Amino acid sequence: MRSNGASTELAPARTPRHLLIAFGIMVVIGVVAPFLMYPLFAAKVLCFALFACAFNLLIGYTGLLSFGHAAFFGFAAYVTGHGAKVWGLPPELAILAGTAAAAVLGLAFGMLAIRRQGIYFAMITLALAQMLFFFCVQAPFTGGEDGIQGIPRGMMFGILNLENSLTLYFVVLGIFLAGFLLIYRTVHSPFGQVLKAIRENEARATSLGYNADQYKLIAFVLSATLSGLAGSTKAIVFQLASLTDVHWGMSGEVVLMTLLGGLGTTFGPVAGAAILISMQNYLAQLGGWVIVVQGVIFVVCVLTFRRGVIGELARLLKKPL
Amino acid sequence: MQHEIKEAKEMSGKLMLRAVAAVLVCWAGSASAQVQMSDDVIKIGVLNDRSGLYADLSGQGSVIAAQMAVEDFGAAAKGMKVEIISADHQNKPDVGSNVARQWLDVDKVDIIVDVPNSGVALAVNDIVREKNKVFLNSGAGTSDLTGKACSPNTVHWTYDTWALANGTGKAVVKTGGDTWFFIVADYAFGQALERDTSAVVLANGGKVLGSVRHPLNTPDFSSYLLQAQSSGSKIIGLANAGSDVTNAIKQAAEFGIVQGGQNLAGLLVFITDVHAIGLQAAQGLILTEAFYWDMNDGTRTWSKRFAERNGGKYPTMIHAGVYAGLLHYLKAVQAVKSDSDGAKVVAEMKQLPTQDALFGNGEVRADGRTIHDMFLFEVKKPADSKGPYDYYNLRATIPAAEAFRPLDQGNCPLVKKG
Numbered sequence: 001m002r003s004n005g006a007s008t009e010l011a012p013a014r015t016p017r018h019l020l021i022a023f024g025i026m027v028v029i030g031v032v033a034p035f036l037m038y039p040l041f042a043a044k045v046l047c048f049a050l051f052a053c054a055f056n057l058l059i060g061y062t063g064l065l066s067f068g069h070a071a072f073f074g075f076a077a078y079v080t081g082h083g084a085k086v087w088g089l090p091p092e093l094a095i096l097a098g099t100a101a102a103a104v105l106g107l108a109f110g111m112l113a114i115r116r117q118g119i120y121f122a123m124i125t126l127a128l129a130q131m132l133f134f135f136c137v138q139a140p141f142t143g144g145e146d147g148i149q150g151i152p153r154g155m156m157f158g159i160l161n162l163e164n165s166l167t168l169y170f171v172v173l174g175i176f177l178a179g180f181l182l183i184y185r186t187v188h189s190p191f192g193q194v195l196k197a198i199r200e201n202e203a204r205a206t207s208l209g210y211n212a213d214q215y216k217l218i219a220f221v222l223s224a225t226l227s228g229l230a231g232s233t234k235a236i237v238f239q240l241a242s243l244t245d246v247h248w249g250m251s252g253e254v255v256l257m258t259l260l261g262g263l264g265t266t267f268g269p270v271a272g273a274a275i276l277i278s279m280q281n282y283l284a285q286l287g288g289w290v291i292v293v294q295g296v297i298f299v300v301c302v303l304t305f306r307r308g309v310i311g312e313l314a315r316l317l318k319k320p321l
Numbered sequence: 322m323q324h325e326i327k328e329a330k331e332m333s334g335k336l337m338l339r340a341v342a343a344v345l346v347c348w349a350g351s352a353s354a355q356v357q358m359s360d361d362v363i364k365i366g367v368l369n370d371r372s373g374l375y376a377d378l379s380g381q382g383s384v385i386a387a388q389m390a391v392e393d394f395g396a397a398a399k400g401m402k403v404e405i406i407s408a409d410h411q412n413k414p415d416v417g418s419n420v421a422r423q424w425l426d427v428d429k430v431d432i433i434v435d436v437p438n439s440g441v442a443l444a445v446n447d448i449v450r451e452k453n454k455v456f457l458n459s460g461a462g463t464s465d466l467t468g469k470a471c472s473p474n475t476v477h478w479t480y481d482t483w484a485l486a487n488g489t490g491k492a493v494v495k496t497g498g499d500t501w502f503f504i505v506a507d508y509a510f511g512q513a514l515e516r517d518t519s520a521v522v523l524a525n526g527g528k529v530l531g532s533v534r535h536p537l538n539t540p541d542f543s544s545y546l547l548q549a550q551s552s553g554s555k556i557i558g559l560a561n562a563g564s565d566v567t568n569a570i571k572q573a574a575e576f577g578i579v580q581g582g583q584n585l586a587g588l589l590v591f592i593t594d595v596h597a598i599g600l601q602a603a604q605g606l607i608l609t610e611a612f613y614w615d616m617n618d619g620t621r622t623w624s625k626r627f628a629e630r631n632g633g634k635y636p637t638m639i640h641a642g643v644y645a646g647l648l649h650y651l652k653a654v655q656a657v658k659s660d661s662d663g664a665k666v667v668a669e670m671k672q673l674p675t676q677d678a679l680f681g682n683g684e685v686r687a688d689g690r691t692i693h694d695m696f697l698f699e700v701k702k703p704a705d706s707k708g709p710y711d712y713y714n715l716r717a718t719i720p721a722a723e724a725f726r727p728l729d730q731g732n733c734p735l736v737k738k739g
Contacts, residue, residue: 038427044419137507137536145508145537146440147414150447165426238422240444242415281423 015188018319022267030173039169040237045277046176047234052257052269053183054226059255060264061187062219063199067122067251068109068129069227074246075132076102076228081148081241082141091154091162095175095232102228103221105132110220114213117202126248133246147242151235168237175233179226184266186222195219256294260301262308267321271310362402363660365391365647366430368420368445369460371409374538374563375437377593378637379460383407383435385630386640389623390647399655406430410441412537417441418448425452431660432457432650435643437562439463439510443470450474454663457650459642462562462589463513464726467690471733473664476650478691479642480611482510483726485588486518488609488697488719493556493586494525501586502554503532504545504569506561514560514588530554535561542569546576555583562589567597574602591637595712600703603712607699612638612679613713616696619678628710635710645677646691683721688733695724 033042051073058064080098083089089097113124136142143149153162162168186192197205198212206212235241244250253276261272276294283290305312314321367387369379384407396403406428410417417436424430425448433449436442437460449456450472457476458466464483466475501522505511511534519529530552533545546569549557557578559566566587573585587594590608614624614635623644627636636644653669654660667689675683675691683693698713706712728736 038423040422040426145412145414146443149414149418149440149444238415238418239447240415240418242413244413244415 016319018317019266019321022321026267026270027177030177034166034169039165041277041281043165043169043172043237044234045274046172047230047237048254048257048277049270049273050176050179050233051227051230052254052261052273053180054223054230055254056258056264056269057183057186057226058219058223059258060268061192061199062195062216064114064216064220065118065122065255066113066125066220066223067248067255068113068125068127068132069224069254070246070248070250071109071129071132072102072106072224072227073231073234073250073254074136074241074243075105076231077235077241077245078136078142078148080232080235081151084151084154084236085148086141090158091156091236095229095236098232098235099225099228102231103225106221106224106228107217109224110217114216114220126251129246129248129251133243133248136243136246142241142243145243147240147244148235149240151239151241153236153239162236172233172237175229179229180270183226187266191215191218256298258308260297260308262311262314262321265308265310265314265321268308268310272308275309362404362429363396363432363651363654364428364430365403365405366421366424366428366433367405367407367435367643368410368417368424368433368441369407369435369437370412371407373412374565375412375460377597377634378563378591379435379437379639381407382627382631382634382636382640383460383643385627386636386644387434387647389627389630390644390651393644394648394651396651401651401655403651410436410438412438412441414440414444418444421445421448425449425454431455431663432647434458434647435460435639437461437639438508439466439513440508442466443509446470446472446475449663452663455650455666457643457646459646460639462510464517464731465509465513467686467688468726468731468733471688471731471735473689473735474667475689476646476667476670476685476691477689478646479638480589480609480695481690481725482514482517482588484611484695484719484724485514485609486521487724487726488695489586489588489607490518490521490558491525492607492697492717493584494522494527498556498584498586499525499527500554501527501529501556501558502549502552503529503558503560504542504549505532505534506537506565507534508537510562511560515558518558518560518588532560535565537565539565540568542572543576545569546573546578550576550578550581550583556586557583558586558588560588562591563594564597566590567594570598570606571602591639592635592710592712593637595700596634596710600701600706600712603700604702605700607697607716609695609697609719610638610713611693611695612636612641613696613698613715614710615713616715623678633709641679645675645679648677649673649675649685686725686728688728688731688736690725690728690731692721692725694721695719 055069058066076098079101080094083097084094109128113121156162156171160167194210194215202212257272257276258269262268310321367384369383370376371380387405391403408420432455434457436445436458439461442458442461459478462482464481466477503515505515533548535545559569587606595603614620624636653666657666657669671685680693685691697717699716701712701714
C-alpha cells in the first residue's frame with residue numbers, strides 16, 4: 001500500500017482545454033506587457049507572482065499556512081546580491097546560489113515546522129523567519145538598514161545583456177513561466193494528489209500508508225526553493241536586497257496576494273500579485289495609507305468573495321482555473 | 322484549512338462585481354494621472370520621508386522650498402517650464418530606488434532633490450548616475466556621497482557627517498569632553514557619522530570607549546542609554562537624527578544622565594528637533610548647522626516667507642539647502658540651455674560660483690561637495706529665548722575652507738582623474 005502508483009489514475013491524463021486557453025492568455029499578456037507599461041514594473045509583478053504561486057503550492061494544495069515565507073524570499077535575495085556583487089558571479093549562478101540557499105533554509109525550517117499543524121505551524125514558521133530577520137539586521141554582509149545596493153545585473157549566460165530592461169524582462173518572464181509550469185506539474189502529479197489528500201484529511205492519508213510528514217516536507221522545501229528563486233530574481237531586477245524582503249510584512253503580503261487571487265487555484269496567485277503590486281505602485285503617493293487600503297480590500301475580499309478573484313471567476317465559469 | 326465555502330449568495334456576487342469595478346476605476350484613474358510629460362519641462366522630483374521620523378526636517382517643507390526656488394528664480398518669466406512632484410520613500414532603500422527608477426524612466430524627471438536617509442540616498446546616487454540625470458542631495462548626511470561613492474551626477478549641498486564631526490566633535494573635545502561613547506543609528510548615516518566623529522575625537526587627543534548600534538526609528542533607548550551610562554565616558558555622542566535623537570535626549574533626561582556628570586553631544590540636531598525637545602531639556606546643547614533663520618536679513622525674510630507657507634514652522638538647514646541648491650541648478654540649466662544631459666548640468670554647476678541669500682557665496686567642488694560656512698551653535702536657555710524658534714546662540718563660524726573634508730582625503734575617483 002506504500003506505493004503511490006494507485007493514485008496515478010486520479011491525475012488527469014491531459015491538461016483540460018480551458019486551462020490551456022487561460023495559460024495562453026497569461027503568456028500573451030506576459031509578452032505584450034513590457035510594451036504597454038514600464039518593463040521593470042512588469043518584471044516586479046512576475047517576481048511576486050512566482051513568489052505567490054510558490055506560496056500557494058503550500059497553502060492551497062497542502063493546506064499548510066506558512067507565515068515565514070519572506071525568510072526564503074529575502075534571504076535568497078541577499079545571497080544573490082552578495083554573490084553577484086562581492087563574489088562577482090554571473091547572474092545565472094547568483095540566482096542559482098540564492099535559490100539553493102533558500103532550499104537549504106527551507107529544509108531546516110521545514111523539518112522543525114511540519115511537526116505541528118495549523119496555528120502552531122504558522123507560529124513556528126513566523127518565529128523562525130523573525131530569527132532570520134534579526135540575523136539579517138546584524139550580519140555584516142547584508143548591509144543592515146541599507147541593504148545590498150547596486151547589485152550588478154551582468155550578462156545572463158554571457159550573451160544576454162540584462163542592463164537592457166526589455167531583455168531583463170523576458171529573462172524574468174522565462175524564469176516565471178518555468179517556475180509556474182513546475183508548480184503546475186507538481187500539483188497535477190501523483191505527488192500532488194497525495195498532497196491534496198493530506199490537505200483533505202491527514203489521518204486518512206496516513207492510514208492509507210502515505211508518510212504524510214515526508215510529503216509535507218518535500219512540498220515545503222519545494223515551495224521555499226521557488227520562493228527563493230523569486231527573491232533572487234527580484235534582487236537582480238532591482239539591484240537591491242533589503243530588509244523589506246525578509247520582514248514579516250512580506251510574509252503577510254504573499255498571504256494577501258494568494259487569498260486575493262484565489263487560494264488553491266492555478267492562476268489565482270498571479271492575478272493576486274498583479275492586483276496588489278499595481279495597487280502599491282499606483283497608490284504610492286498615499287504613503288502609509290496604502291497599507292490601510294490593502295487592509296480594506298482584504299476585508300472586502302474575505303467578506304464578499306472568499307474564493308478570490310480567480311476563484312470566483314472559476315465558479316462563474318464552472319471550471320477550475 | 323477550510324477550503325470548501327458554502328454557495329455564496331446572489332448578493333455577494335453583486336458586491337464582488339461592484340468591488341472589482343471600484344478597484345478597476347481606481348486603477349484606471351491613477352494610471353491616467355501618470356501621463357507622460359514632453360521633455361521641454363524641467364521636472365523636479367522631491368524624494369524624502371513624508372510620514373516617518375524625518376518628515377519634520379524634510380518632508381513637505383522641502384517641497385515648499387523647491388516651489389519657492391522655482392518662483393524666485395523666475396522660471397516662468399524666463400520661459401522655462403518647471404514642474405515639481407514628490408514622493409515618500411518611507412526610509413526604505415527599496416521603495417526609494419523603485420520610485421527613483423520609475424521617475425527617471427517613465428515620468429521623465431530631470432533632477433531628484435533632498436533624499437534624507439543616507440541608505441536611500443546611496444541607492445538613488447547609483448540610479449541617477451546610471452540614467453545620467455541630476456541628484457541634488459540636501460537631506461542625507463553620509464560623507465561617502467562625495468567620497469568613495471561620488472558621482473559626476475551628484476551635488477551634495479547642505480552638510481555631511483565629516484562637517485558635523487569636525488564642528489561639534491572638535492568643539493566638544495576642546496572644551497574637555499575627551500572620552501566618548503556613541504549611540505549609533507545602524508545604517509549608512511549613523512555609521513558614517515560614528516566613523517568621522519571617532520576620527521576627529523582621536524585626532525584631537527580624545528578617546529572612544531565604545532559604541533552601541535540601534536535600529537532606525539527606535540522608540541525606546543533605555544538599554545542603549547544604560548550602556549552609555551555604565552561606560553563612564555564624559556560624552557555620549559548621539560550619531561542619529563530626527564525623532565531618534567529627540568527620543569534619546571528626552572529619555573536621557575529621564576535617566577538623569579546629565580545630572581550624573583555625563584554630557585550629551587547631538588551630532589546632528591535640527592531646529593525642528595530642538596523645537597520638539599523643548600528648550601528646557603535641550604538648553605546648552607552644542608550643535609553644528611549650515612543654516613539658521615536668524616543670521617541676517619536675507620535668511621530672516623526668506624525664513625518668514627517659508628514659515629507662512631509651512632504652517633508657521635521655520636525651515637531647517639535641509640529646506641534651505643533644497644532652495645539654494647535648486648536655484649543653483651536652474652542657473653546651470655539656463656546656462657547649458659538643456660536639462661537632458663545630467664552630467665553636463667552638474668559640470669556647469671561646478672563651474673558657476675554659488676550665490677544665494679541663504680548660504681552666501683561658495684562653490685561646488687569637483688567631488689560634488691558644496692562649500693560654504695558652517696556654524697557652531699549653542700541652544701539658548703529658556704529665559705533667553707524671545708519666542709518660538711528663537712533657539713540658538715552662535716558660538717563660532719567655521720569658515721568654508723575648514724568646514725568640509727579636504728578634497729584629497731575623500732578618495733573620490735573623480736578627483737584622482739582630475
